[in-house]
Amino acid sequence: MSKNQKIAVSEYFYSLQGEGRTTGIPAIFLRLTGCNLICGGKGVEKDAVLRDGATWVCDTIDVWMKGTTLSFADLVERLDERTNFVQRLKTGVHLVITGGEPLLQQERILAFLEYLEATYQLRPIIEVETNATIRPLLALDARVQYWNTSPKLSNSGMFKPQRIDASILEWFSKNPNTMFKFVVTTKEDFEEIQTELIDTGWVDPSKIVLMPGADSIEQLLERNQMVAEICIEHQLRMCTRLHVEIWNRLTGV
Numbered sequence: 001m002s003k004n005q006k007i008a009v010s011e012y013f014y015s016l017q018g019e020g021r022t023t024g025i026p027a028i029f030l031r032l033t034g035c036n037l038i039c040g041g042k043g044v045e046k047d048a049v050l051r052d053g054a055t056w057v058c059d060t061i062d063v064w065m066k067g068t069t070l071s072f073a074d075l076v077e078r079l080d081e082r083t084n085f086v087q088r089l090k091t092g093v094h095l096v097i098t099g100g101e102p103l104l105q106q107e108r109i110l111a112f113l114e115y116l117e118a119t120y121q122l123r124p125i126i127e128v129e130t131n132a133t134i135r136p137l138l139a140l141d142a143r144v145q146y147w148n149t150s151p152k153l154s155n156s157g158m159f160k161p162q163r164i165d166a167s168i169l170e171w172f173s174k175n176p177n178t179m180f181k182f183v184v185t186t187k188e189d190f191e192e193i194q195t196e197l198i199d200t201g202w203v204d205p206s207k208i209v210l211m212p213g214a215d216s217i218e219q220l221l222e223r224n225q226m227v228a229e230i231c232i233e234h235q236l237r238m239c240t241r242l243h244v245e246i247w248n249r250l251t252g253v
C-alpha cells in the first residue's frame with residue numbers, strides 16, 4: 001500500500017454511534033461515495049418521488065452521490081484536522097466505515113487500513129455498515145470487529161434480486177462479528193423478515209436487532225412500543241435511535 005493510493009470519500013465526522021449493538025460508543029464516521037442500491041426506488045434521487053412500493057427514501061442519498069477522491073495521506077491529514085483522527089483511534093474510538101455501500105471500494109478500504117497500520121502503527125476498532133449484497137474479502141474480514149449489516153426489505157423499492165443474495169446473507173450469518181439491523185415501520189415489515197429471511201435460514205435470528213423507522217421524536221415514541229412488542233414476542237433484540245432521541249431532526253451531529 002502507498003500514501004498515494006486513493007479512496008472516494010463523501011464526508012467524515014466525529015460523534016457517537018447512534019444505532020445497533022454499539023449504540024453510544026464514541027466513533028469517527030467515514031462515509032464513502034457510491035451505492036449499488038437506491039432505496040426509495042430508482043429515480044427518487046432526481047425527483048424525490050417514491051417508486052416500486054417504496055415507503056421510505058435513503059436519508060444520505062444527497063451525501064453519498066457526491067464525493068472527492070483523496071490520497072490516503074490527504075485523507076488522514078483532513079481527518080486529523082477535523083477529528084483528531086490518529087489520537088482518537090489510538091485511544092479506542094471506533095472507526096465506522098459507512099456509505100452508500102462501502103464494500104464497493106473494499107480493496108481500497110483494506111489498503112487504507114494497511115496504510116494506517118504501516119504508517120501510524122494503528123490498528124483501530126472497525127465497524128463496517130453494509131447492505132449485505134457484497135461478500136467481504138477475507139483479508140478485510142480479519143480487520144473488522146463489527147459487521148453492521150442492514151439487508152433491505154421490499155419497502156425499499158428495490159427488487160429482490162438487487163437487495164437479497166442468500167449466499168452472502170448466509171456468509172454473514174455464520175460470521176461471529178455480524179449483526180443484522182432491520183428498520184421496522186409496520187408489523188408487515190417484521191412478517192417479511194420472518195418469512196423471507198428467518199424461515200429460509202438465511203438470517204440467524206440471534207444476530208437480529210430491530211430498530212423503529214423514525215426521523216422525529218414523535219414518530220420514534222409512537223413506534224418504539226410496536227417494535228418492543230415484536231421483540232418480546234419473538235425473543236429478538238431491539239435498539240432505538242439515539243440521534244433522534246437527543247437531536248430530533250437535526251442532522252450532521
Ligand code: SF4
Nearest residue numbers: 035037038039058100
Ligand atoms: S443501501 Fe443504504 S446507502 Fe444505499 S440507498 Fe439504501 S439506505 Fe441508502
